[in-house]
Amino acid sequence: xxxxxxxxxxxxxxxxxxxxxxxxxxxxxxxxxxxxxxxxxxxxxxxxxxxxxxxxxxxxxxxxxxxxxxxxxxxxxxxxxxxxxxxxxxxxxxxxxxxxxxxxxxxxxxxxxxxxxxxxxxxxxxxxxxxxxxxxxxxxxxxxxxxxxxxxxxxxxxxxxxxxxxxxxxxxxxxxxxxxxxxxxxxxxxxxxxxxxxxxxxxxxxxxxxxxxxxxxxxxxxxxxxxxxxxxxxxxxxxxx
Amino acid sequence: xxxxxxxxxxxxxxxxxxxxxxxxxxxxxxxxxxxxxxxxxxxxxxxxxxxxxxxxxxxxxxxxxxxxxxxxxxxxxxxxxxxxxxxxxxxxxxxxxxxxxxxxxxxxxxxxxxxxxxxxxxxxxxxxxxxxxxxxxxxxxxxxxxxxxxxxxxxxxxxxxxxxxxxxxxxxxxxxxxxxxxxxxxxxxxxxxxx
Numbered sequence: 300x301x302x303x304x305x306x307x308x309x310x311x312x313x314x315x316x317x318x319x320x321x322x323x324x325x326x327x328x329x330x331x332x333x334x335x336x337x338x339x340x341x342x343x344x345x346x347x348x349x350x351x352x353x354x355x356x357x358x359x360x361x362x363x364x365x366x367x368x369x370x371x372x373x374x375x376x377x378x379x380x381x382x383x384x385x386x387x388x389x390x391x392x393x394x395x396x397x398x399x400x401x402x403x404x405x406x407x408x409x410x411x412x413x414x415x416x417x418x419x420x421x422x423x424x425x426x427x428x429x430x431x432x433x434x435x436x437x438x439x440x441x442x443x444x445x446x447x448x449x450x451x452x453x454x455x456x457x458x459x460x461x462x463x464x465x466x467x468x469x470x471x472x473x474x475x476x477x478x479x480x481x482x483x484x485x486x487x488x489x490x491x492x493x494x495x496x497x498x499x500x501x502x503x504x505x506x507x508x509x510x511x512x513x514x515x516x517x518x519x520x521x522x523x524x525x526x527x528x529x530x531x532x533x534x535x536x537x538x539x540x
Numbered sequence: 541x542x543x544x545x546x547x548x549x550x551x552x553x554x555x556x557x558x559x560x561x562x563x564x565x566x567x568x569x570x571x572x573x574x575x576x577x578x579x580x581x582x583x584x585x586x587x588x589x590x591x592x593x594x595x596x597x598x599x600x601x602x603x604x605x606x607x608x609x610x611x612x613x614x615x616x617x618x619x620x621x622x623x624x625x626x627x628x629x630x631x632x633x634x635x636x637x638x639x640x641x642x643x644x645x646x647x648x649x650x651x652x653x654x655x656x657x658x659x660x661x662x663x664x665x666x667x668x669x670x671x672x673x674x675x676x677x678x679x680x681x682x683x684x685x686x687x688x689x690x691x692x693x694x695x696x697x698x699x700x701x702x703x704x705x706x707x708x709x710x711x712x713x714x715x716x717x718x719x720x721x722x723x724x725x726x727x728x729x730x731x732x733x734x735x
Contacts, residue, residue, distance in 0.1 A: 308696055308724055309731050315677040316697045323592040325601075330584045333602050337580065337609045347573040347580075 456482065456491045463498055472506050497528035501535045512536060576616075580609055583629050586698065590630050593681060593693045594637035607636045623707065627700045631708030634690040641686060680730035688723035691716055696724070 338347050459482045466475035479502065482495050489495075496519055503512035516532050523529070584605065591604045611632050612619075619628050681689055690709065694700045695716075702720065706713045 306721070306724060306728070309728055311731070312696065315731075319593070319677045319697075320589055323589055325585060325588045329588070329602060329605075330581075333584070333605050333609075334580060336602075336606050337613075340606070340610050341613050343573050343576070347577045 452486065453490055456486050456489045459485070460491055460494055460498060463495075463502075467498065467502050467505055470505065472502060475502050475505075493523055493526055494528060497526070497532055500532050504535045509536075576613060579612075579625055579629075583626055586626055587629055587633050590633045590693060590698065591637050593678075593697065594634065594686065594689060595682070596637050596640050600640060604633075604636050604640055608633045611636070620707075624704065626698070627694070627704040627708040630694055630698065630700065631710070634686075634694075634709060637690075638686050676731065680727045683726045683730045684723045688719045688726070691719040692723035692727060695720055 334347075337343070341347075459478050463475045463478040463482070466472070466478065475498070479495055479499055482489070482491075486492070496515070500512050500515045500519060503509070503515065513536060516536060519526070519532065520529065587608050588601060588605050591601050591608070592598070596604045608629060612629055615632070619625070681693065684692060691705055694705050694708070695702060700708070702716050703713060706716045709716070
């Protein structure tokens with residue numbers, strides 16, 4: 300019978316466990332932050348929010364209740380209030396996903412998967428979070444010329460493109476396409492437009508749309524003849540041995 | 541000897557799909573929001589700590605905890621309410637952590653412990669002591685594979701009985717005992733400084 304109890308643990312185990320628990324405990328505000336995201340993902344309403352995300356601070360309760368009561372925003376369904384609260388607090392890129400109406404797997408994908416990225420997202424000005432039309436297609440190779448993006452947006456750009464790159468590598472082409480489209484919407488003239496276009500070319504290759512990939516690559520080479528992304532594009536197209 | 545060891549959580553790939561599908565909008569699981577909120581409130585810290593002890597770094601643990609509760613909400617219909625909630629949640633946590641490890645393809649490093657938080661109110665002596673404790677225990681846990689680690693942490697740090705672990709992880713009872721025995725042996729050797 301192998302159901303016998305194993306050998307006992309060392310005598311210091313309990314003390315180690317207590318110390319470890321104290322060291323790894325969640326930081327202040329973590330429960331509320333995660334609670335808001337859970338509510339947004341699941342489309343939970345005031346019942347959940349009142350008991351968790353907005354229970355700890357009166358200020359947060361005010362934001363949540365106001366947003367929920369107004370039902371404003373473009374997210375639709377039961378997430379509107381919570382999405383509004385997220386937007387008001389400039390928390391996560393997921394809020395953008397809800398605001399622009401991107402549904403399905405994309406919304407979860409758009410959660411920026413690191414504390415660093417979330418911090419960067421929080422630094423983005425409210426204007427960049429304004430509801431916009433859902434991107435219907437991948438960005439044009441020639442984005443419209445407007446003013447350059449502020450420096451504090453770079454982190455957001457980076458987070459989106461890093462995620463898109465990971466998804467391309469993993470074969471998650473739909474998610475990658477949504478991320479690149481979102482980047483084009485949020486940062487039409489961002490600092491990383493060149494990198495975005497390089498990723499679109501790689502995405503096209505991954506999708507098996509080689510003709511379009513080559514056309515875009517040609518255009519890319521004309522526009523960016525000294526780009527550091529040229530070798531990667533050539534590799535993706537199988538042009539280098 | 542215990543039953544055969546599995547290679548890992550078979551359900552883990554489904555976890556991401558659960559989270560993704562949940563993002564499609566409101567869902568109905570028969571779980572009212574107040575009850576779910578109460579469970580979240582009561583179990584958040586335990587889920588967080590479990591994921592951290594399974595090697596999910598602080599930078600990613602909020603995402604992982606989010607995934608656990610989203611999946612829990614989606615799967616609540618499969619939860620046997622006659623059993624305690626925590627082991628069930630930790631079982632989901634194990635799958636999320638296993639998926640995180642696969643996704644990042646990283647083994648947990650204990651050589652470079654995470655820095656203390658800048659807003660940490662604890663004094664330098666307490667911080668140093670905690671750092672040492674954290675380092676010792678996590679170094680010992682890092683000797684275990686994810687299956688053993690899940691069992692040892694759940695049983696020996698969370699106090700979950702073996703039968704509940706078997707149910708939560710959906711593995712035979714003897715497999716849990718086997719993982720616990722092997723895991724304890726490795727942890728004990730590591731704490732004693734044995735190779």
